[in-house]
Amino acid sequence: MQTVTSADGTTIAYDRIGTGTAGTVILIGGAFSYREFPTMVELAETLAKDHDLTVLNYDRRGRGDSGDSPGVYNVANEIADIAALIEAAGGQAALFGWSSGAALALLAAKTLPAVTEVVAFEPPFVVDAKHHVPPQDLEAKLHPMIAAGERNKTVRYYMTKAMGMPWLMVAAMRPTPFWKSLAANSNSTAHDWAVMKPYMRGKALDPADWSGVTVPVLVLAGERTAPLLIKGAKAAAEVLPNSEFAGLPGVSHNPKASALAPVVGEFLTRAR
Structure with missing residues (x-):
């Protein structure tokens, strides 16, 4: 385990897997995920071994061995955490995000010029009221x-x-x-x-909100996942200016790393 210090002084814990020459990718988990979650560990190891990537697998703030900012919850802090990791990685990195981590990866790419590519697996955007919309309170x-x-x-x-x-x-x-x-x-x-709060209100994504994400983006969704997630992923691909969408046969929202790694690794190395 290694650590970096974010802009607000919060300690962020991460593992560095591999010393590949094909570039660096940072893995960003979704709700309840953490860096020792088996899928994240296996994905990191496979990307390093099979695709010659250096992988940083970290605990988002409030999880695992990372610190927290109790009572202070804003996206800017989490983007600053990613910026600190990119600096530790050598100054630039791609991002892989899962679920809410996919949305965070896209927001970071809009803000941080050091992000080179993004793979967004099933960002849980709720783009119409036909599906579950979280309560206002x-x-x-x-x-x-x-x-x-x-x-x-x-x-x-x-x-x-x-x-x-x-x-x-x-x-x-x-x-x-x-x-x-x-x-x-x-x-x-x-x-x-x-x-996720601004993007789970049952309304279509505004292209203006995402026009700043100019890096190459691959949006993924499992073909066995919930219709809400497939719809949200496709909506993201439509509003991002430099994106492509791919469906993964036989995959749900809880995927196996063996289904993700080939697609993620191929895109990142091709994008380079």
């Missing part, structure tokens, strides 16, 4: 739960109200070993919501 209820240390309640609330998962599905997860990691990273959901 989500933030007002989420933040007090986090401040009170109600981790289990936070997991249930964010999964059902922000992500739109059926409560029976969430209840079935409660007795599993996986729940422990969900609860451990539940405080970070306020950071996820800061990223």
Whole structure:
């Protein structure tokens, strides 16, 4: 494990995998994800081994071994975390983002000229009201739960109200070993919501919001994932000025690294 210090003094922990000559990519997880999540670890190792990439796999703030900024949740801080990682990587890097991490990667690319390419896997944009739209008061209820240390309640609330998962599905997860990691990273959901809040209101994406993302972007969606996520991914590809879309056969929102790595690695090395 290595660390960098972000602009506001928060410590961000990361692993550096490989010393490839094909460039560097930073992996950005989605809600409840963390750098030791098996899919992220396997993806990092495969990109390094099979595609000669140097990979930085990090804990977003509020997760794992990274620090946090309790009560302060804004996208600028998370973009500053990525900027610090890019500096540690040598001054430029591509970004791979999963779910809310995909949205964060796109926002970072709009702001940071050191971003070279982006792969966005299923950014959870809610672009019409036909699907689940989070409640308007989500933030007002989420933040007090986090401040009170109600981790289990936070997991249930964010999964059902922000992500739109059926409560029976969430209840079935409660007795599993996986729940422990969900609860451990539940405080970070306020950071996820800061990223996603403007883009989960059931309205079409505004091309003007994304015109600044001029680097090459590959938007991915699994063909077995929820229709909301496929629709959001395609909408992103339509408004980004330098993007392409690809569907992944047999893949859901919880993909195997073996399905992601060949597509991600081919795009990043081709873009170079």
